[in-house]
Amino acid sequence: MNVAEGTERSRSNLKNALASVMRGEVTDDAEARRAAARDTSLFERMPELVVYPVDANDVSELVRVVGAERSRGTDISLAARSGGTDMSGGPLTTGVVVSFTKHMNHMGEVNVGRSTSYIDGYAVTEPGVFYRDFEKATLQKGLILPSYPASREIAAMGGIVANNAGGERTLEYGKTEKYVEELDVVLSDGSLATFKSLTPSEVEER
Ligand SMILES: Cc1cc2nc3c(=O)[nH]c(=O)nc-3n(C[C@H](O)[C@H](O)[C@H](O)COP(=O)(O)OP(=O)(O)OC[C@H]3O[C@@H](n4cnc5c(N)ncnc54)[C@H](O)[C@@H]3O)c2cc1C
Structure with missing residues (x-):
């Protein structure tokens, strides 16, 4: 052979x-x-x-x-x-x-939160959602991810998060890492995990 x-x-x-x-x-x-x-x-x-x-x-x-x-x-x-x-x-x-863009392209909940502060709201997305579609969904609720890159029409959320993208509003609002609250990930052994920041009392509980 x-x-x-x-x-x-x-x-x-x-x-x-x-x-x-x-x-x-x-x-x-x-x-x-x-x-x-x-x-x-x-x-x-x-x-x-x-x-x-x-x-x-x-x-x-x-x-x-x-x-x-x-x-x-x-x-x-x-x-x-x-x-x-x-x-x-x-x-x-x-x-x-x-x-990821073929199947894992669904938007989840967009929640405006309790106050009018953007910090209170959140959006759930799969990695294959193009930013242009993500933004349509968030704007409907008056929210925006201000770290969108100049490639906003052709980039998708998985790459935006993994690259920690920034763009025209980044000087004022920061990069994507500032807005990621929770990540569902697959680790190198294939196990599923959720990464998020914990409050001091949640840390104590563990
Ligand atoms: C015209 C143009 C303008 C651009 N402007 C900007 C800009 O203003 N700011 C900026 O930051 N970048 C910019 N970029 C670069 C790029 O578009 C961005 O970084 C964008 O966020 C990448 O998203 P994507 O979906 O295309 O990612 P991809 O190219 O698909 O992937 C990018 C990286 O993320 C990883 N990745 C993708 N999906 C996942 C996943 N589900 N899980 C884990 N890792 C994953 C990939 O392995 C790769 O390392 C620009 C590019 C072009 C062509």
Whole structure:
């Protein structure tokens, strides 16, 4: 078996392993891989696979399978992709691109809070929601995330949070990290966790 055949076989094995645990699509289609091979930087990395998780459980299963592969010595990595407008190659990998805009694109609750202060309100979003849609939903309730980047029409919330985006209002209002109150994340062992700040009494309770 030559190197190309070996690579083809390992890609096919991984694809089958992921397809058996994920509800979202797992593809090695050339067009999908090409679309995920670029962001807005000069870099290009052709991924082996592109996956489209439908929810956090899908991401968890994906991370578990890829983690197990890595522990067997396979050189494979994951790169999360939301809008793909990163200017530094962040969402690129030769491994598996995890694309969030296809399915994980739902807005949750937008709550104006008890007072008129913007600090009191909050919005819940999945990572694949484009900022333009997020903003439509928040503006309906009189709220805005003031750290939106200049790429507001093409960037999505996962990338905005991960890149700690800032923009034209950042000098006055700060960057995205200032507005993230809670994050549901998948850790490197595939477990789900919620990160948020705790009050002193909540810390005591733990
Ligand atoms: C014309 C133009 C103008 C821009 N202006 C600005 C600007 O004013 N301010 C600014 O900060 N940036 C700017 N950018 C850069 C970029 O658009 C922003 O950083 C944007 O927030 C990235 O969002 P995205 O959805 O495209 O992320 P992506 O490109 O998809 O990803 C960005 C990073 O986040 C990670 N990521 C994506 N989704 C997830 C997820 N679900 N979980 C964990 N990690 C994830 C990726 O792996 C990658 O490292 C600009 C880019 C362009 C092309």
